[in-house]
Amino acid sequence: MEPFEMRCIECGKAHDMQKPAYACTSCGNLLEVRMDLAAARERASKSDMRKRPISVWKYREFIPVAKGSKIFSLSEGGTPLLRCDSLAEELGIKKLWIKFDGTNPTGSFKDRGMTVGISKAKELGIGTVTCASTGNTSASLAAYAGLASLKCVVLIPEGKVALGKLAQAVMHGALVVSVKGNFDQSLDMVMRSSEKLGMYVLNSVNPFRIEGQKTAAYEVCDQLGGVSPQYLYIPVGNGGNSAAYWKGFEEYESLGLATGHPIIRGIQARGSAPIAHMFQKGTNNLVPVKDPDTVATAIRIGNPANWKKTVRAIRKSGGSATTVTDEEILRAQRMMAQHEGVFAEPAGAAALAGLMKDLEQEGVDRSAEVVCVATGHGLKDPDTAISQTVKPKVIEARVEALEELLRGGRS
Ligand code: F0G
Numbered sequence: 001m002e003p004f005e006m007r008c009i010e011c012g013k014a015h016d017m018q019k020p021a022y023a024c025t026s027c028g029n030l031l032e033v034r035m036d037l038a039a040a041r042e043r044a045s046k047s048d049m050r051k052r053p054i055s056v057w058k059y060r061e062f063i064p065v066a067k068g069s070k071i072f073s074l075s076e077g078g079t080p081l082l083r084c085d086s087l088a089e090e091l092g093i094k095k096l097w098i099k100f101d102g103t104n105p106t107g108s109f110k111d112r113g114m115t116v117g118i119s120k121a122k123e124l125g126i127g128t129v130t131c132a133s134t135g136n137t138s139a140s141l142a143a144y145a146g147l148a149s150l151k152c153v154v155l156i157p158e159g160k161v162a163l164g165k166l167a168q169a170v171m172h173g174a175l176v177v178s179v180k181g182n183f184d185q186s187l188d189m190v191m192r193s194s195e196k197l198g199m200y201v202l203n204s205v206n207p208f209r210i211e212g213q214k215t216a217a218y219e220v221c222d223q224l225g226g227v228s229p230q231y232l233y234i235p236v237g238n239g240g241n242s243a244a245y246w247k248g249f250e251e252y253e254s255l256g257l258a259t260g261h262p263i264i265r266g267i268q269a270r271g272s273a274p275i276a277h278m279f280q281k282g283t284n285n286l287v288p289v290k291d292p293d294t295v296a297t298a299i300r301i302g303n304p305a306n307w308k309k310t311v312r313a314i315r316k317s318g319g320s321a322t323t324v325t326d327e328e329i330l331r332a333q334r335m336m337a338q339h340e341g342v343f344a345e346p347a348g349a350a351a352l353a354g355l356m357k358d359l360e361q362e363g364v365d366r367s368a369e370v371v372c373v374a375t376g377h378g379l380k381d382p383d384t385a386i387s388q389t390v391k392p393k394v395i396e397a398r399v400e401a402l403e404e405l406l407r408g409g410r411s
Helices: 037-045 056-062 085-091 110-123 136-147 163-171 183-197 207-213 215-223 240-254 274-281 307-316 326-340 346-360 382-387 399-406
Strands: 004-008 031-035 081-083 095-100 128-132 151-157 175-179 231-235 263-269 320-324 369-374
Touching: 031 037, 031 207, 037 056, 037 240, 056 110, 056 215, 081 215, 085 095, 085 326, 085 346, 095 215, 110 136, 110 207, 128 136, 128 183, 136 151, 136 163, 151 163, 151 183, 163 175, 163 382, 175 183, 207 215, 207 240, 215 240, 231 240, 231 346, 240 263, 240 307, 263 274, 263 307, 263 346, 274 307, 274 320, 307 320, 320 326, 320 346, 326 346, 346 369
Parallel strands: 095 369, 128 151, 151 175, 231 263, 231 369, 263 320
Antiparallel strands: 004 031, 081 095
């Protein structure tokens, strides 16, 4: 086998990695990159990988970008795995960590995939890149497209993208197109028009995006000293990141670089939960949600493009998917912020909300090692944060007024 191959997830048909492709030309299912593990192990053993600081490109040997190709990087990955003792005590569990991927350069995990996807796009000689997005993908794509001097067109659902994300896409110089419809409709438009319009798609249907995102799982294992956690809680929208994490854990274990792999618990917002519904009903077919809705706009998705990949990944891990309400998400968001100093956007807090719900229902071993992925930064969505917090107290510009306030008097 070649060091890397691109194959259909369903029929296994090989596709040329040096041509833009997302779906199988025979059966229409998504494509994935497969790595020759023996050759990868050999490459890694001959490199100084172990000495490199953690980051996406630490794992260069496991990423399918050609050797001489230019890498377009903003120094992504290497995000903290925070031990959360205060929160763990509050919830009554032993070992809890948050993988805070909101600390990536543009504030979400998307940068892991985008540094790889954009480097690959340049390798392929692409001129224009595109995506549909609930916000973070567009912010990240716009930044990396700017870095690589590529034209960038992003489609976003009108009125449903958090302010910070919109500001980023505009600031980085993308052509931002607001679609009178939802994310699913926008992605459908992108997929149907990209070839005709000569645009390379960098949604998570792009297999190279997943190859960048899988490094988060490698990092978690490295940060835990070469072992996998027992549980990984992760928000699920379009299903790319959960599939990428599983790919990373599986590969790292097979490469002999980590012991074990986690049970994956995919968390969806109740109003946008077609994958969780599949697990609840035990079915093998996705029934899309027509009008998805949730305060966690990043995962406001009713027809996840990666559903097959992620359902397989979650099942293989021995895990499942479930739902949380908007109230549960917002409560988890406040708890992370107030106990651990981690300000995540609502979608980024969904994983913890899922863990809290499982704990209430005694659905998880309290002595297990649990990692929750906080996928995006809270500053992305200031409106939601401000709307649920107490308004600042207003006082006169006098010390006495402050004293009075702090003593519990009138402000
Ligand atoms: N968390 C955040 C903060 C996200 O932005 C997304 C997806 C997810 C979780 C879900 O990840 O789609 O791979 O299952 N955001 C996409 C976007 C859809 O357009 O920014 P997924």
